[in-house]
Amino acid sequence: AQSVAQPEDQVNVAEGNPLTVKCTYSVSGNPYLFWYVQYPNRGLQFLLKYITGDNLVKGSYGFEAEFNKSQTSFHLKKPSALVSDSALYFCAVRFRAGGTSYGKLTFGQGTILTVHP
Amino acid sequence: EAQVTQNPRYLITVTGKKLTVTCSQNMNHEYMSWYRQDPGLGLRQIYYSMNVEVTDKGDVPEGYKVSRKEKRNFPLILESPSPNQTSLYFCASSLQGRANEKLFFGSGTQLSVL
Numbered sequence: 001a002q003s004v005a006q007p008e009d010q011v012n013v014a015e016g017n018p019l020t021v022k023c024t025y026s027v028s029g030n031p032y033l034f035w036y037v038q039y040p041n042r043g044l045q046f047l048l049k050y051i052t053g054d055n056l057v058k059g060s061y062g063f064e065a066e067f068n069k070s071q072t073s074f075h076l077k078k079p080s081a082l083v084s085d086s087a088l089y090f091c092a093v094r095f096r097a098g099g100t101s102y103g104k105l106t107f108g109q110g111t112i113l114t115v116h117p
Numbered sequence: 118e119a120q121v122t123q124n125p126r127y128l129i130t131v132t133g134k135k136l137t138v139t140c141s142q143n144m145n146h147e148y149m150s151w152y153r154q155d156p157g158l159g160l161r162q163i164y165y166s167m168n169v170e171v172t173d174k175g176d177v178p179e180g181y182k183v184s185r186k187e188k189r190n191f192p193l194i195l196e197s198p199s200p201n202q203t204s205l206y207f208c209a210s211s212l213q214g215r216a217n218e219k220l221f222f223g224s225g226t227q228l229s230v231l
Binding site for chain 1: 166175
């Protein structure tokens with residue numbers, strides 16, 4: 001069965017320091033991986049995606065993610081964290097559901113990122 | 118402005134009283150889906166629709182119904198709500214439901230079933 005795991009419920013970093021939010025996946029075939037962010041009292045916003053190609057993917061707000069096939073991971077990173085990055089982050093994987101449809105989408109449990117001034 | 122609109126934003130109801138949460142998108146998207154968000158469980162897919170009159174179950178469809186009679190609308194129906202359906206619900210859409218497409222989310226509906 002396909003699944004996504006975010007092993008850390010919370011990540012705390014100081015402003016200006018690099019941040020990493022971890023994500024691992026289990027899916028048969030090629031994964032289509034995404035990161036979304038949820039700010040307080042708002043819906044989710046797309047950050048970045050990995051489909052094929054370069055293992056380092058760049059996205060919105062200075063975020064990037066590294067796809068590692070051997071470790072089945074897709075960690076979200078940012079070289080220098082901002083207080084405004086504090087939010088709830090979700091990793092997600094899209095996969096075929098028995099036929100040709102990519103309709104099913106599985107999210108991780110979410111990681112609360114807190115950036116301290 | 119391109120957006121996914123959910124209504125209502127907040128809803129308090131009682132067990133067994135049928136309710137509908139509406140979802141509408143103005144981007145001519147073929148794919149629409151519903152999720153519920155619960156602490157520690159992340160988002161779980163309830164139903165999705167690849168196009169008009171085409172719907173399928175997600176991971177947690179029990180107790181929910183959907184319909185897709187028009188491309189822009191995808192209402193979520195709880196025929197007999199129970200307290201375990203208290204949750205934050207999100208509707209989302211994408212262009213054609215292809216693997217590489219990002220989702221556009223609504224602002225969410227906080228449902229409390231007493």
